[in-house]
Amino acid sequence: MEFNSTGWIALFAHRQANVEAWDLVTRTALIVDPEQGVMRPVTDYPDFKRLILAHKVVGVVPGRGYRAHWRNEHEVPETEEILGWLVTERGVVVPFTSDGAADDADVILAPGEQLPEE
Incomplete structure (x- = not known):
């Protein structure tokens, strides 16, 4: 899941x-040009494809x-x-842990809730 301040990539x-x-003025999307240290329109780049x-x-x-619970690859x-x-802004709520977004957790456990017996 991608996050940023404008909602566009x-x-x-x-x-x-x-x-x-x-x-x-032009309503063109602007990105940072790290080499020049300025904001530039995406249309300045010949390999620009689209916005998502x-x-x-x-x-x-x-x-x-x-708590978020997973079973790892093992x-x-x-x-x-x-x-x-x-x-x-679209009303999506995403849990996060110290490792980052936990939207891929197998189960979200409420406070005091235990895992069901397997």
């Missing part, structure tokens, strides 16, 4: 970049004792505390 032939702003939607975070709610169970919930 620019795709190029062999890379992608976060859209950081919009040109107020990303998730724009508009709020964060504390985890309050929830089928070993792993459980991590959910530090918080990211709320996006």
